[in-house]
Amino acid sequence: MSYIVPIGPYHPALEEPVHARLHVEGEEIKDAEVFIGYNHRGIEKLAQQKNFIQNLVMVERVCGICSHSHALAYAMACEAIGEIEVPKRGQYIRVIIAELERLHSHYLWLGIALHLIGHDSLFMHSWDDREAIMDILEEITGNRVNYGMVTIGGARRDISDETRKNVLAMLDKIEASMNVIKDMLLADKTVALRTKGVGVLTKEDALRIGAVGPHARASGIPVDVRKDAPYSSYDDFDFDIAVFDTCDVFSRVVIRVLENFESIKIIRQALDLLPKGAINLGYRIPKIKAGEYMVRHEAPRGQLCYKLVTNGTEYTKRVSIHVPTFKNAPTVPVMLRGNSVADAGLIIASIDPCFSCMDR
Amino acid sequence: MQTYHKHSITKEELRPTAEKLRAEGVPLAMIHAYFEDDGKPNVSYEFEVKGGIESYVVEGESVLPSIADIYDLGAEWPEREINELMGLTFEGLDVSKRLFLPDTMLEGQGQILVTPMDELIKKAHGKEAKE
Numbered sequence: 001m002s003y004i005v006p007i008g009p010y011h012p013a014l015e016e017p018v019h020a021r022l023h024v025e026g027e028e029i030k031d032a033e034v035f036i037g038y039n040h041r042g043i044e045k046l047a048q049q050k051n052f053i054q055n056l057v058m059v060e061r062v063c064g065i066c067s068h069s070h071a072l073a074y075a076m077a078c079e080a081i082g083e084i085e086v087p088k089r090g091q092y093i094r095v096i097i098a099e100l101e102r103l104h105s106h107y108l109w110l111g112i113a114l115h116l117i118g119h120d121s122l123f124m125h126s127w128d129d130r131e132a133i134m135d136i137l138e139e140i141t142g143n144r145v146n147y148g149m150v151t152i153g154g155a156r157r158d159i160s161d162e163t164r165k166n167v168l169a170m171l172d173k174i175e176a177s178m179n180v181i182k183d184m185l186l187a188d189k190t191v192a193l194r195t196k197g198v199g200v201l202t203k204e205d206a207l208r209i210g211a212v213g214p215h216a217r218a219s220g221i222p223v224d225v226r227k228d229a230p231y232s233s234y235d236d237f238d239f240d241i242a243v244f245d246t247c248d249v250f251s252r253v254v255i256r257v258l259e260n261f262e263s264i265k266i267i268r269q270a271l272d273l274l275p276k277g278a279i280n281l282g283y284r285i286p287k288i289k290a291g292e293y294m295v296r297h298e299a300p301r302g303q304l305c306y307k308l309v310t311n312g313t314e315y316t317k318r319v320s321i322h323v324p325t326f327k328n329a330p331t332v333p334v335m336l337r338g339n340s341v342a343d344a345g346l347i348i349a350s351i352d353p354c355f356s357c358m359d360r
Numbered sequence: 361m362q363t364y365h366k367h368s369i370t371k372e373e374l375r376p377t378a379e380k381l382r383a384e385g386v387p388l389a390m391i392h393a394y395f396e397d398d399g400k401p402n403v404s405y406e407f408e409v410k411g412g413i414e415s416y417v418v419e420g421e422s423v424l425p426s427i428a429d430i431y432d433l434g435a436e437w438p439e440r441e442i443n444e445l446m447g448l449t450f451e452g453l454d455v456s457k458r459l460f461l462p463d464t465m466l467e468g469q470g471q472i473l474v475t476p477m478d479e480l481i482k483k484a485h486g487k488e489a490k491e
Contacts, residue, residue, distance in 0.1 A: 019462070033457070035458070035462045036460055037460030040460070076362075080361060080364065210433070210434030228410060229363075231361065292366070294364055294389070294404075296408075296413070305389055307392045320392040320394065329437075330433035
């Protein structure tokens, strides 16, 4: 017998609201539809009424997990139109915060995924490590969520030698711990039973639909804006694009574990090579001329797009924000087909969705 | 710094351009739209190239051909978003269902979330009275 099973807009597996309708026969999902817009706050419209500095503060609040990514992408778009050169030390500090943000975001997702499959000891283990990263972010920026580290033309706060040592010590600690988590994940029977062969997105489907970020890399596609279109000195650092090709939820778990090691590698290099000098333009107020530009940033969930149109005044004419979830969410119905209703929550969560970002 | 190059095209040139780029394996990063001060729409198709973005812009057209059959869901979702939030039309795009907030919820389910509390109380009292 056929039924329609609604999931959401509010569901324990989702941090934020989305609505999915599953067309099921017995336990098997035959088709699915996804509806978005439950957290629309009109941020793009508000951005047309505020100046560049006010917008920088506002766009950081589009997302509570990848807040730095939004401020960074917005500032990069302003700097591109205004032909502003960011001091090298400012660029490196931006990279350090971006990679710390990626680390805590991946740990957050890992914990949620493990909780969903019923492996609560690994969930607590991974969130314990995440806490150390949050503490370091608080030490550097003064905040645990909205860091306020980006300004147009550079970074707002410097990293002291003492903090630098603390970050390196934290990285040593979580790297050792990450190795333990990795070994447990790869060998654990519960993880294998609940994730292997579940929610498959083939490489062909991922390319056809246009998946981005770790979600695409877990389907065997080596895309990464940090390599494809380097920005903020990412080309100064030696790191690899993690790719895994089993295309299932297990693959998405492995990708995030591997990417954590790459992020640690980047932060260590950035701290070692941290150039001396200014971190921003000082008290000079940047002038943004009329123009338009689109920039991309590799946020924790994938490619984040900011399109900015300016008219020569201090106000923006248009800020258009498109987040990785907007590119990855269309893959959800494809992944759900043929799976059981019991796995639906895990499969939807496996794209590491951020619906608040997407609805903005 | 990432590169950004803008190319103005007509709406007749849009589909041949998208077909050519798709055949070359160029990914579509996003479709953006905004209104000029005089109310004319401006729709830009942003394609990912090595090192940056090539932007193909159709200016002053409120009806455009859909490229959802060329770039699949990667184009369909942005077109549906622009259609629903900005009112532009994409010929050939299936708009029989909404992407942002469905018109109808499933019978009864979910609807309870938007029912005012006083109506719920009335319903509860009515049920009690009948029983």
